Amino acid sequence: MAQKITHPRGTADILPSEIPAWEYLETTARTLLKAYGYREMRTPVFEEVSLFKRSLGETTEVVNKQLLEVLSQRKDAGAADADAGLALRPEGTAPIVRAYNEHDMGRNDFLSKLFYIGPMFRGERPQKGRLRMFHQIGAEAIGRGANHPLLDAEMIALAVNMIKSFGIKDFKLKINSLGSAEDKENFARWLRQELKDTIGSLSDDVKAQYERNVFRLLDSKDQACRNVINSLQIGTQHLSEKGRVYFEKVKEGLDQLGVTYEVSSHLVRGLDYYTHTVFEISYAGLGAQDAIGAGGRYNGLIEQLGGGDRRFPETIGAIGFALGMERMLLALEAEGKKMAVASSIDVFVVAAKPEYETSAFVLVNELRAEGVSVDMDFGGGRAFKKQFEQADKLGAKQVWILGDEEMKNNTVSIKNMKTGEQTTEERTTRSITALVKAFNR
């Protein structure tokens, strides 16, 4: 036998038995998103590398090390630009903003409420809840009408309600505000200044973070670093008056909606584009990868990617979040929710003799025309018993039998697989329609 080829590292086959759980997540999410006024959008799974560099930040690990590049020969074609080339999307926000700008969606819509469901790709080392190809459900609200703090509250509530509607209970919501782009810059400068003297005594990892992205130090797992950070007594002092008022309004909105949250001044997000409100929903018990959803405001990104209203570029606001679908499933599993419902068919048609197969074949298709899910054995005249086993394996609710008597009298025997009852009915178009009607009741 030839060598078996296996799936690429960090990917997973989603087998038929697992599909019901995925469908459940998707349909539940779609229903809820619709209730909040969101419309689905689908963008390519790969984009220009420069899109991610400009949006996520040149120094973030996601862009630096985890981008999976495709069609890199574009570079060899003589492009001088080092960013030329395509990469599989590592997240969904940048492509949505790119498309929003490209189609000038802000021209027609005061507020664009968009959502996506699909695969994302990051070249990370696989671990529990961390794959190289994973799936996210994300929502983005973009436009001149996306600047209201109550929209932040609504977005957070949507994320929370979605997780609840999946049936996940034991999660925790943390929120924080990074302030405007300017506040954020001042805060970073202040942080670097404060840590300047102590950073030398800390670990190499911490030093690297200090250089790359100081904010990461706020939620560092390094104990020595935590001690230093805690001693700084970080609150909301880095926010401007405007930023503080905005954050208060967001919290008020959440209070009004009855959403419970914890304000954590140490909460930061890894991607550069976030400003103002940021939030994270975690589920204890998933191990190190416990964030099941996260998001925040990214007001500057639209303009940064060349979009926005030229007259009032700063008036375009944006906020969004993404939920990790595999992590949702892990959380559901941790809560003991089993969703591996074996899919079953309604009817299985059994032909007692090979010469009745064609009649069975016709009957199967007549039933399908009536909207019944039905199948038959294509084993080429396998034993009667085998066909019944097949029917049982497929979870058929009824078995329709074509045997000598039935063929002679143009009838069909119908066995209810649950009760074992069996009746013989006429086999005409009219009676079949009636039988299907009775079945559906």
Add this chain to the structure above:
RNA sequence: GUGGCUGUAGAUCAGCGGUAGAUCCCUUGAUUGUGGUUCAAGUUGUCGCGGGUUCAAAUCCCGUCAGCCACCCCA
């Protein structure tokens, strides 16, 4: 990218120097027009891959690939 642990039938795992095992699944039969239960019999396999040590390796050693866990990163 770094470190630790683990790779044995389709699945879950035992065996840990002497030539491959359990349970479930699967196949056949008891029942030649009746499944799910029961009983009987049977097949599970380059012991992840490559190399080394040894009379002898699934077992010990090295490398490699993959999985898991943590760091890192993040959904």
